[in-house]
Structures are given as structure tokens and as C-alpha cells.
Amino acid sequence: MASHPSFPRIAILISGKGSNMHALTDAVRNGKLNAEITFVGSDKAEASGLHTAQGKGLDTALFSNWSTAEHRANTEKELLRKLKTTQTEWLILAGFMRILSPAFVKNMTGRIVNIHPSLLPSFPGAHAIEDAFNYGVKYTGVTVHLVDEQVDHGPILAQSVIPIEDGETLASLTAKIHQEEHCLYAATLKHLFSNKGGN
Numbered sequence: 001m002a003s004h005p006s007f008p009r010i011a012i013l014i015s016g017k018g019s020n021m022h023a024l025t026d027a028v029r030n031g032k033l034n035a036e037i038t039f040v041g042s043d044k045a046e047a048s049g050l051h052t053a054q055g056k057g058l059d060t061a062l063f064s065n066w067s068t069a070e071h072r073a074n075t076e077k078e079l080l081r082k083l084k085t086t087q088t089e090w091l092i093l094a095g096f097m098r099i100l101s102p103a104f105v106k107n108m109t110g111r112i113v114n115i116h117p118s119l120l121p122s123f124p125g126a127h128a129i130e131d132a133f134n135y136g137v138k139y140t141g142v143t144v145h146l147v148d149e150q151v152d153h154g155p156i157l158a159q160s161v162i163p164i165e166d167g168e169t170l171a172s173l174t175a176k177i178h179q180e181e182h183c184l185y186a187a188t189l190k191h192l193f194s195n196k197g198g199n
């Protein structure tokens, strides 16, 4: 990918499939999002998204040890070092299933972004789509927000509403939500970076 010195430099963190990372990478490649992806990081060596990222020629990094508070602190130091050496300004969470410590978040206030598959503050947590579906709400959706010290919390940048139709299944709802995520994340980052003078 050609280098653009004026573009915002972003790293993407994933834990699994990485379909949002894939969509963001495509948006960058297609010129829909002016950004430079410095690396894709994961807490899991087996995350299939890591292979997708490598296949796209992106630098990848593993930050795997989160088992105790001490390990987490060391891993977060490694992550900070990597952000610094790659001159990365923005940390984009895309299905990253670890909780960053308040100290880490404070260090990067306003520069960590997350996507969540519900209309926050409703249904935070790891099973948001299923929780909304089982609750029986008529509308759910997608939220993109800045990350603060609490989980799935922080200033909301954008939301999309998705109706839960009669006859909807968890599988059909999940597919609709992922499809929407893939559009909303790139559009929201474009807007965010343009407000900071980047796009």
C-alpha cells in the first residue's frame, strides 16, 4: 500500500475473524478512508483475522499474555511500545475481547475507538446480539464509540438502528448487524479523522 505521510496512522486490534478489520482495510485500499494501517494486533495467535491481515501484506503483532494483572501490565507496555515505534496515533478495536486497563486508556484518551453490536448503553458485553434478540427488543443496532475506563462505554460517535422483524432469527439478525458494522465503522472513522484534519 502506498505510504501517505499526512494520513492518520491507525492500528487495529482483533481477537477472532476480523471481518471489521477486513472491511476497514478495504475502505483504506479503495480510498474511502484516508488512513495508514500500521499493524494488526491480536491477543490470540489462532485468530483467523491475523492470517487475513498477513495475506493483505499488513504487519501483524501478537499481544498474548493477559492472564494476571502483572502480565496485562507488561503486555500493555509492549503494545504501547509498538504504537510508539510505529508512530501510531489511533487504536481501533475491532472485536478485541480484552479489557484495557484504566491506566492504558487514560494514556490514550480520545484515541481508542470501539465498535459494539448493540445500541449502547443497552446490551453491553460479549453476547450483545443474542442478549438483544432474547430480550425481545424491536430495535437494536450498532454503536461506534470512543473508549473510556469502563467496558463498552464512552462518548458515542455514531449509531445505526436495525429493526428486529417478525420472523427474524438470531442468524439473520447477526448477518444484518455485521453488514451494517462494516459500513458504519469506516464512515465514522472518516468523519472522526476529518474533524481532526486528517481526511
Ligand code: GRF
Binding pocket: 014, 015, 016, 017, 018, 019, 020, 021, 049, 094, 095, 096, 115, 116, 117, 178, 181
Ligand atoms: C463485532 O460484532 C464487533 O462489533 C464486536 O465483535 C465482533 C467482531 O467481529 N465487538 P469480527 O471479528 O470483526 O468479524
